[in-house]
Amino acid sequence: MDYQKEILNTEEIERALTRIAHEILEKNKGLQDLALIGIRTRGAPLAKRVAEKIAEIEGAEVPVGILDITLYRDDLTTIAQQPVVHKTEISFDVTGKKIVLVDDVLYTGRTVRAALDALVDLGRPQVIQLAVLIDRGHRELPIKADYVGKNVPTAKEELIDVKLVETDGEDMVFLQKKDKQ
């Protein structure tokens, strides 16, 4: 049976990101050496929004970058067509920085594993932390988020659908299940 359930609405997404911004500042004791890196696709706008919130709170900018992890995926040999590679856009040196990786959904942990590999190829950060909007469980690797917008218990056949204004025209998060055709 198909169903779709709302997990977060526009205001709730905003509040979750504001809280994450505060938590990042608290844990890192301010924004010294701090930088945010969003994982494509939806981690990129989320990182930018968290950075804006940090700027509002602290009155200073944090560097923001975008990471594309396609070339680091561990499933390339099992996919028929190679996924489209997008550009990594990180204009600052990551060495010595406190990097917060930002993504929309934490699931198996494989994306984060790829992101960690990609990141260490760019330099040697002082620390790497992870912020996600939704943690849906079912980890396949020993990876844990430092900042979570909302924990959502899911079944494996369910799907978390994150929509953001920048990529989809609206801010919403749904839990879906679609029957196999």
Next chain:
Amino acid sequence: MSFNRRRLLGLEELTGEEIDLILNTAESMKEIFTRQVKKVPTLRGKTIINLFYEPSTRTKSSFDLAGKRLSADMMSLSISMSSVVKGESLVDTAKTLEAMGAEAVIIRHGIPGTPKLLAETIDAAVLNAGDGAHEHPTQGLLDMYTIREKRGKIAGETVLIVGDIKHSRVAKSNIWGLKKLGAEVRVAGPPTLIPPEIEKMGVEVYYDLEEALVGVDVVNILRIQLERQEGGFLPSLREYTELYGMNQERLQLANDGVTVMHPGPMNRGIEIAPEVAYGEESVITDQIPNGVAVRMALLYLLTGGEQIEETTN
């Protein structure tokens, strides 16, 4: 848009969308060159073979570097060492390489159509690195990438290709590709070196270089292939330079800020004057890293897996 090919024989067979995808992928690949570790693990454990039946320095080393930056295991077969001298056929050589586990074979051969024969023989991905006077698709793509990078777009740009169009696979690949992305293409050269019916490819033909240069945004100067001039196509190299050599004075006839390209290796002082080759309009040295980026994009796109798997989140 996805890329669903296991071979690249020429730009004639590609759609404009596929070319755009290759150029976009190359742009992402070029970012890797700016990193501390200029290498990604994407093709780890895959074997790629350079099979060159003609001498080549830059294309071969460019493919070699492209494969290494994607972590593939690269093998080069130099022909003087191979069994060809013992009489082994191309097909048998290819089958041997495939049995060794090659996922992709990059081939250069003097006879047009050889890469096609190879692609029909083996399951591995096949990349044409130049086949006779037919095509040299990776050179065409890197030239297009360079135009896009320098000028911001390809559609609507007027590109002039000067020199030996008849024997040039570089010219053919450039024409096919540029036309598909909406550029205006002109060719200029001595009548003996312009193939008959080239107009059918959608290009304008000029025999007078100075006339051809007016209104041009990009000049791509081809190498006079000294080894191919036995057939009496040119009265003398000095006459060629006199009529078709690119110098600073002639370049003034083109649009302001014209982009000058050359696929290399250059015969300086013959088809291109040194002050043009190293002038501020020249992007000849930019073409080299762009070639590596384009070849990385192609090696990535052509060596996909076999099963289809849905990925979510």
